[in-house]
Amino acid sequence: MEAVAKLNNYPTGPRKMRLLADVIRGMQVEKALATLEHHPQHNAVPLAKLLKSAISNWEQKNNGQSAADAGLIVKTVFVDGGRILKRMRPAPQGRGYRVRKRSNHVTIIVDSNN
DSSP, X not given: OOEEEEEEXXXXXXHHHHHHHHHHTTOBHHHHXXXXXXXXXXXXXXXXXXXXXXXXXXXXXXXXXXXXXXXXEEEEEEEEEOOOEEEEEEOGXXXXXXXXXXXXXXXXXXXXXX
């Protein structure tokens, strides 16, 4: 039985988050958490927290069964673009350049290995 966790409107670009999502996709949960803990990218912290939430959701669905005994894997991770905040930045000769502050939505699905 699989469990899902979602993170909405995290204020970083989707391309940056997809780099981390590609690293942990298909990994065992313990190995993925260890990888995210020691990853230098700042997006690793909320992604590790989201993975822990997905593990907790799986344990709740399975009546408190331990996630370590079940051999959970990260079945699916996908990152979608979220809302874009549009701001203006002063530019030469009275112009204004548009600054697009991107955000993303992350969804993690964990499942037992069998």
